[in-house]
Amino acid sequence: xxxxxxxxxxxxPGQVARDARDLRWSTLMAAAQxxxxxxxxxxxxxxxxxxxxxxxxxxxxxxxAEDAVQDALLTLHRVxxxxxxxxxxRPWVAAIAERxxxxxxxxxxxxxxxxxxxxxxxxxxxxxxxxERLAACQLREAVGELPQAQRTALQLTKIEQLSLQxxxxxxxxxIGALKVATHRALHSLRRRLTGGAP
Amino acid sequence: MKTEEMITRLAEGLRPVRRMxxxxxxxxxWTLLAASVIGLAALVFGTREGLDRPMTRFDxxxxxxxxLTALLAGLAAFExxxxxxxxxxxxxxxxxxxxxxxxMGVGCVGELVRxxxxxxxxxxxxxxxxxxxxxxxxxxxLMLWLTRHAAWIRPGPVAGFGALxxxxxxxxxxxxxxxxxxxxxxxxxHGVAVLAVTGLAALFGPRLAWRVPA
Numbered sequence: 517x518x519x520x521x522x523x524x525x526x527x528x529p530g531q532v533a534r535d536a537r538d539l540r541w542s543t544l545m546a547a548a549q550x551x552x553x554x555x556x557x558x559x560x561x562x563x564x565x566x567x568x569x570x571x572x573x574x575x576x577x578x579x580x581a582e583d584a585v586q587d588a589l590l591t592l593h594r595v596x597x598x599x600x601x602x603x604x605x606r607p608w609v610a611a612i613a614e615r616x617x618x619x620x621x622x623x624x625x626x627x628x629x630x631x632x633x634x635x636x637x638x639x640x641x642x643x644x645x646x647x648e649r650l651a652a653c654q655l656r657e658a659v660g661e662l663p664q665a666q667r668t669a670l671q672l673t674k675i676e677q678l679s680l681q682x683x684x685x686x687x688x689x690x691i692g693a694l695k696v697a698t699h700r701a702l703h704s705l706r707r708r709l710t711g712g713a714p
Numbered sequence: 715m716k717t718e719e720m721i722t723r724l725a726e727g728l729r730p731v732r733r734m735x736x737x738x739x740x741x742x743x744w745t746l747l748a749a750s751v752i753g754l755a756a757l758v759f760g761t762r763e764g765l766d767r768p769m770t771r772f773d774x775x776x777x778x779x780x781x782l783t784a785l786l787a788g789l790a791a792f793e794x795x796x797x798x799x800x801x802x803x804x805x806x807x808x809x810x811x812x813x814x815x816x817x818m819g820v821g822c823v824g825e826l827v828r829x830x831x832x833x834x835x836x837x838x839x840x841x842x843x844x845x846x847x848x849x850x851x852x853x854x855x856l857m858l859w860l861t862r863h864a865a866w867i868r869p870g871p872v873a874g875f876g877a878l879x880x881x882x883x884x885x886x887x888x889x890x891x892x893x894x895x896x897x898x899x900x901x902x903x904h905g906v907a908v909l910a911v912t913g914l915a916a917l918f919g920p921r922l923a924w925r926v927p928a
Contacts, residue, residue: 551730
């Protein structure tokens, strides 16, 4: 919350503008709850700099911060029925963005801890680790050669381990298309890494 | 995918949603549901003997504290399930929980003084455990469903407080159905059962909630 506060704590002239904007966002969100897609698109586009500011304050990596913004947008979409137009919009959306950014930060922390452990292990047994690295390198290369749709499907369903619904919402691919693309990706990788023709 | 493109996709074919009622309204709905489940359980299992007689001071305090815990933990769960609510809502049920434990603690001391340590026979009350867990877990499941949108916000605390509310309601239901054994046994087995329901829900509730569409 502390990172979002400087954005909210503005001087008196800004206070009026902020209140007017919050009211506008609140009205747009109420319309979106009624199914007004145009109001929703306007609202999300106007909120985007605000969401980015929150996520970038938490996450130094720009790509990671943008992923957190996308997570926040998806969460906002899923829980849009919980917004009460009688209350300010900004704290509601800020809380969602904060939470998604913190999730990313925690995930990143765990990843770094794992990577550190692997680095320590490398010093103890470099030979075995080299083989692993080679295999990892080959795998990365093989994944890189997959068609874009298959790579996206693999990334979301197998690496990030999202549910099919979440992966579908994130990628815009249908669940059926995701299943087919994942299956094909795994099949290609298996053939390539076990020595068969690609 | 670019974020701007995601916005366009989210807005395309946007469906209207039913706005969620406020937490006090949700609490009223939850209380009504819980009362119906307890009423049904009383019909199935039958009410205990002596229910028409005036309650003892201990039973009255214990039931009132349990009711207060059920209501305040329920309200805390519904408030915390919303993104913009203060996390200090989590403090709300704590005095009621303290009162609940306190009444049982005072009752225990009274029983120890009255009967002495030798007078107390410790036994496992399976019906008590079965009733609270058997009724509390499905009710906790119902509560998880009512607060399923919290999966993306504060899944752990919401599941925990929701289940505590369910277990406290189940504990009240038990006092209508099952004769009590005295404060010490009540403390032991109500406490164990409530803890089991709350712990299980806090542990597994968030994982279940992730699978349910908001």
